[in-house]
Amino acid sequence: MSWKTLIAAACLVAVAPLTHADDLVGQTEQAQQQAREHNQAREAQFAMTERELRQKRDELKATRNALETETEKLSDTFSDNEQQLASLEDKLRLESGSLGELFGVVRQASKTIQTDGVSSYVAITQPAFNQTVSDIVAADTLPSLKQLNALWQGMLTQMQTSGELQTVSLPVVNAQGVASEQAVVRVGNVGLVNDQGYLNWQADRQVAVPYRAQPDNTLTTSTLEQAVSSVGETVLIDPARGTLLGQLENAPSLGDRFAQGGFVAKVIATLLAVGLLIALYRGAVLLSIHAKMHRQLKHPDTPEDNPLGRVLKVYHDAPQRDVESLELRLLEAVVDEQHGCEKGLSMLKLLAALAPMLGLLGTVTGMIETFQVITQFGNGDPKVMADGISMALVTTVLGLIAAIPLLLAHNILSGQADHIRGMLEKQSISLVAEQAETTDNQAAIGPTA
Known part of the structure; x- marks a missing residue:
């Protein structure tokens, strides 16, 4: 290595610390400047955050006040609703009880009509009404308005037709046990009459059977026509709808007793x-x-x-x-x-x-x-x-x-x-x-x- 090289190297070594020191001073000033800028940015951000927080706080306070006001209103509304609900519950209880009583009365009336329908002669000409009554009796829920109307109309029709004479065609069993369609007269709701006398209506078989024992001066279609055409004519009827005639049929004669x-x-x-x-x-x-x-x-x-x-x-x-x-x-x-x-x-x-x-x-x-x-x-x-x-x-x-x-x-x-x-x-x-x-x-x- 030459001496020139050595002198150059020594000069570089002597100049290097001075350059490094200047660099450090510059870097320090730059860092301080950046720190100041950073601090200023942070302060500005803090200030903005503080304003935002204050704004949010004010908004939250306003929301809280609104919620408190709404809560008070809702509390008042809840109290009113509770009072109204209690009143409605009482009303519902009363109306439910009345409705339950109504349903019980309707079912009881339907059962009575169904029981009486076995011996009722008016029910012969009302198959739809009989089906409605059976549906109401067998139902576990409240009857519909249509069923209630049908029940009322059927009962009204029964009351009206129970005081009328009506000729109907029914299967009648003769003495040989053969059933044939015959025109019989329905005497209100008390009996069926043909040329031989009273008929026993058997609802389970849907046939009419003549009574084995007829009373003296029994009612027939001919005597009924004479009674209708004449004024003041009286006829013999069974107000028990066949019960008395059945007892007469069951009453043994002297030969039966013997x-x-x-x-x-x-x-x-x-x-x-x-x-x-x-x-x-x-x-x-x-x-x-x-x-x-x-x-x-x-x-x-x-x-x-x-x-x-x-x-x-x-x-x-x-x-x-x-x-x-x-x-x-x-x-x-x-x-x-x-x-x-x-x-x-x-x-x-x-x-x-x-x-x-x-x-x-x-x-x-x-x-x-x-x-x-x-x-x-x-x-x-x-x-x-x-x-x-x-x-x-x-x-x-x-x-x-x-x-x-x-x-x-x-x-x-x-x-x-x-x-x-x-x-x-x-x-x-x-x-x-x-x-x-x-x-x-x-x-x-x-x-x-």
């Missing part, structure tokens, strides 16, 4: 018939004997074929007998005639005693059958036990009915027989007394002669 007694009733009736025949025959015989004896009293010297005549014949056949023999003969004749007069009365008395015993037998038999039915089916349905009880009661009544006239006939005939016996005894005593007087007179004349 049939309920069974075999025992037939035996009692046979005893009664036999007893009455015996009573009638013996009564006729005793009346004839009584009449013949009265005729015989007018002609005692000519004995005829009657008890008194036979007693007189005993007296006339033995005029020379002593008093004791005559008395015994007459007593024998009176006893024979008494047996003839009382013939059949013992049988009549026996039949009169047997009749209530047979009735008691039928009663016991009927009660046994009743208890058997109770054992098999229970006692929940009285109709199941009706046959046995009917047999028990009917046989008891028949036994009493048979015993009463038989006992009465026996007493009457016994009285007549006693009366005849009394007449015979009286005449026998008279004859004995007459014979005794004759004997005494002859005995008195003999010694005198």
Whole structure:
């Protein structure tokens, strides 16, 4: 390396610190200037931020005041709404209760109409109304206004048509069980009438069946036409809508009552018939004997074929007998005639005693059958036990009915027989007394002669 190079290097080394120092001073001044500018910028930013914050604070204060004002208004509105809501709730409670009561009344009325519709004759011509009633009864919610209007209109129509006569075509079942369409007259809401009389409307089968038993002067279409055409004409109706006619149909006749007694009733009736025949025959015989004896009293010297005549014949056949023999003969004749007069009365008395015993037998038999039915089916349905009880009661009544006239006939005939016996005894005593007087007179004349 040359010396020039070394001198240049030494000069550079000597000048380098001075340059670096100047650079540092410049940099420091520049940094300070930048710091001042930065600080000024920050101060300006802080000032602007402060203004913004103040502005936002003022806005927030205004918003707060507005919110506080609105809150107060809302509080007042809430209080008013609460009061109004409480009032509306009370009103809703009252109206809901009234509506619930209305719905209950409507359902109850619908159930009543549906129940009455089974026996109602007006409902036959109102199938739509019947369906509306069924829908209201089966519904779990409030009925609609349409249903309420239909219910009201249907009830109004029923009330109007219940006082009218209307000819309708319905299936009617005849005695052979065949249904055919016939024109029948609906008499308001109390019955259906055709040419034979009243009809029983069976709603489950939708057919009309004639009642098996019709009342006297029953209402028919012809009598109804005459009643409508004439003034003041009265007709026979069933206001119970078939209930009374059904009871008339269920009321047993005398033959039905007798049939309920069974075999025992037939035996009692046979005893009664036999007893009455015996009573009638013996009564006729005793009346004839009584009449013949009265005729015989007018002609005692000519004995005829009657008890008194036979007693007189005993007296006339033995005029020379002593008093004791005559008395015994007459007593024998009176006893024979008494047996003839009382013939059949013992049988009549026996039949009169047997009749209530047979009735008691039928009663016991009927009660046994009743208890058997109770054992098999229970006692929940009285109709199941009706046959046995009917047999028990009917046989008891028949036994009493048979015993009463038989006992009465026996007493009457016994009285007549006693009366005849009394007449015979009286005449026998008279004859004995007459014979005794004759004997005494002859005995008195003999010694005198």
